[in-house]
Amino acid sequence: MAAAPEPIKKRRHARLAADIAQPVAALIIFVILWELICRAFHVPAYLVPAPSAIWTDTLKLAGPVAVHTLATTQTVLLGFLASLIVSLPLAVLITASPTIANTVYPLLVLTQSIPKVALAPILVVILGSNELPRVVVTFLVAFFPLVLSIAAGITAVPPELIELGRACRASKWRELWRIRLPYAVPFIFSGLKAAITLSVVGAVVGEFVNADRGLGYLIVTSTAFFQVPLAWGALVLLSLLGIILFQAVVIVEQVFFPWAIDSDKQTI
Amino acid sequence: MIVLDHVAKTFVTRGGEQVAAISDVSLEVRRNEFVCLVGASGCGKSTLLRLVAGLVAPTGGRVSIGGATVTEPRDDTGIVFQAPTLLPWASILDNVLFPLDMMRKLDASGRARARDLLALVGLSGFESKYPRELSGGMQQRAGICRALVHDPDILLMDEPFGALDALTREELTIELMRIWQERPKTILFVTHSIPEAVLLADRVVVMSARPGRVAEIIDVELPRPRDFDMEARSEFQDATRRTRELIFGGRSARAN
Numbered sequence: 127m128a129a130a131p132e133p134i135k136k137r138r139h140a141r142l143a144a145d146i147a148q149p150v151a152a153l154i155i156f157v158i159l160w161e162l163i164c165r166a167f168h169v170p171a172y173l174v175p176a177p178s179a180i181w182t183d184t185l186k187l188a189g190p191v192a193v194h195t196l197a198t199t200q201t202v203l204l205g206f207l208a209s210l211i212v213s214l215p216l217a218v219l220i221t222a223s224p225t226i227a228n229t230v231y232p233l234l235v236l237t238q239s240i241p242k243v244a245l246a247p248i249l250v251v252i253l254g255s256n257e258l259p260r261v262v263v264t265f266l267v268a269f270f271p272l273v274l275s276i277a278a279g280i281t282a283v284p285p286e287l288i289e290l291g292r293a294c295r296a297s298k299w300r301e302l303w304r305i306r307l308p309y310a311v312p313f314i315f316s317g318l319k320a321a322i323t324l325s326v327v328g329a330v331v332g333e334f335v336n337a338d339r340g341l342g343y344l345i346v347t348s349t350a351f352f353q354v355p356l357a358w359g360a361l362v363l364l365s366l367l368g369i370i371l372f373q374a375v376v377i378v379e380q381v382f383f384p385w386a387i388d389s390d391k392q393t394i
Numbered sequence: 395m396i397v398l399d400h401v402a403k404t405f406v407t408r409g410g411e412q413v414a415a416i417s418d419v420s421l422e423v424r425r426n427e428f429v430c431l432v433g434a435s436g437c438g439k440s441t442l443l444r445l446v447a448g449l450v451a452p453t454g455g456r457v458s459i460g461g462a463t464v465t466e467p468r469d470d471t472g473i474v475f476q477a478p479t480l481l482p483w484a485s486i487l488d489n490v491l492f493p494l495d496m497m498r499k500l501d502a503s504g505r506a507r508a509r510d511l512l513a514l515v516g517l518s519g520f521e522s523k524y525p526r527e528l529s530g531g532m533q534q535r536a537g538i539c540r541a542l543v544h545d546p547d548i549l550l551m552d553e554p555f556g557a558l559d560a561l562t563r564e565e566l567t568i569e570l571m572r573i574w575q576e577r578p579k580t581i582l583f584v585t586h587s588i589p590e591a592v593l594l595a596d597r598v599v600v601m602s603a604r605p606g607r608v609a610e611i612i613d614v615e616l617p618r619p620r621d622f623d624m625e626a627r628s629e630f631q632d633a634t635r636r637t638r639e640l641i642f643g644g645r646s647a648r649a650n
């Protein structure tokens with residue numbers, strides 16, 4: 127029995143390698159095609175720069191670009207964290223009673239119907255020209271789907287499990303911690319995956335409106351000065367950032383909640 | 395010990411429709427008695443068990459244990475559900491320990507007891523496995539251990555062997571009788587199997603459907619300890635025939 131996990135692990139690694147190899151190969155082919163088309167048709171760099179131009183122009187400013195990337199990462203993470211910290215109790219509150227749900231839901235929908243891009247400058251006026259309005263915009267963009275999926279998870283618990291809790295005389299509080307929230311973990315993670323992607327969008331929106339650094343800021347300033355390859359470089363970095371953070375969430379789920387993945391896979 | 399006094403339970407469905415699951419059931423289960431409930435599907439057996447467990451409140455009459463009216467689940471009651479209902483995120487051992495943990499009585503002796511119980515039902519070596527790694531029958535056995543882990547005086551079992559293969563079923567039937575003889579408890583046992591009911595029970599309660607009531611209570615005169623060889627005895631044959639007549643008799647008479 128002790129020997130059993132080894133081959134399974136190996137198979138898992140092999141599957142993982144295949145999962146990664148295919149998209150990477152597709153990406154490389156795509157970049158090569160892009161480069162060839164740009165050269166063959168002499169596409170001007172201010173319209174669509176070739177990958178090589180993006181690479182060299184971005185690398186030339188590697189130091190400042192790194193600072194911008196870190197600034198954006200910080201905003202994304204702070205906004206993401208804020209949405210997690212707010213969403214969890216909010217979802218618990220909403221699912222606690224229909225009265226609370228009926229009062230809180232309309233307010234939530236209201237915050238969602240406000241266009242965040244329009245709200246951003248107003249937030250700057252209220253909160254000042256600093257990191258805070260950017261984090262708040264990021265939070266506002268990211269938290270809503272998270273609340274919905276956590277609430278869905280908490281209420282999706284099969285009645286048999288709730289009955290088991292009652293038969294074991296679990297208090298409402300313990301029922302929440304020991305039955306409802308664990309059951310909701312796969313739901314929470316699908317919400318977190320949506321939230322981390324949206325956090326990147328939110329951070330860039332915040333930086334467009336008010337920032338002195340960050341990749342969103344870099345895109346605005348470099349296009350203003352016709353440094354188009356640099357703007358594209360920032361764009362590529364943003365998508366990389368999104369992919370890496372998304373994968374980080376996936377890995378956290380795999381490492382700490384392996385049973386949640388398995389039950390996920392079964393439903394697909 | 396357990397007294398049901400003119401108990402009725404009517405469910406109101408979402409559409410506002412009333413479903414009488416049980417009407418006017420009176421039953422007395424003595425201390426350390428083994429009582430089996432049999433009856434057609436949907437006649438209210440699970441509902442009756444839930445009422446005794448304190449999981450649902452009666453809409454009429456009164457359920458009491460040791461003289462006290464049952465209003466909520468009690469510490470001295472263990473229940474095995476019709477489905478295993480294990481927590482998918484907890485290991486088998488943690489699942490078995492769940493009632494102790496919820497009742498804040500988890501200690502070393504509880505853990506030892508859980509391991510002993512798992513060994514008893516043939517699940518030693520599976521303590522750290524997750525429910526999805528076990529077969530349905532193994533999960534159900536873990537569910538039985540969970541109901542026994544806090545050594546309850548009253549054991550409520552809702553078709554605990556329903557999902558098991560015939561071999562495991564016989565094995566666990568004998569095992570359950572052994573547990574019951576070693577540590578006497580009051581057991582209310584729901585089953586679809588008439589021979590199983592007769593072999594296990596001191597008394598077999600036959601229920602009729604729509605709405606569920608007690609049709610008749612049959613005393614089983616077989617001596618203890620019992621085993622499957624007793625199925626050949628005339629007492630066994632008489633009791634199973636009588637039960638079968640009560641459940642199917644009316645129906646076949648109407649068909650003629």
Ligand SMILES: Nc1ncnc2c1ncn2[C@@H]1O[C@H](COP(=O)(O)OP(=O)(O)OP(=O)(O)O)[C@@H](O)[C@H]1O
Nearest residue numbers: 405406407413415434435436437438439440441442
């Ligand atoms: N929560 C509920 N809401 C509405 N109706 C219910 C509910 N629980 C049970 N019933 C109804 O009560 C009746 C008895 O149900 P119960 O589950 O007690 O039957 P049972 O004898 O255990 O059946 P089976 O042998 O198939 O398990 C059924 O008609 C069922 O539809």
Ligand SMILES: [Mg+2]
Nearest residue numbers: 439440476552
């Ligand atoms: Mg039932």
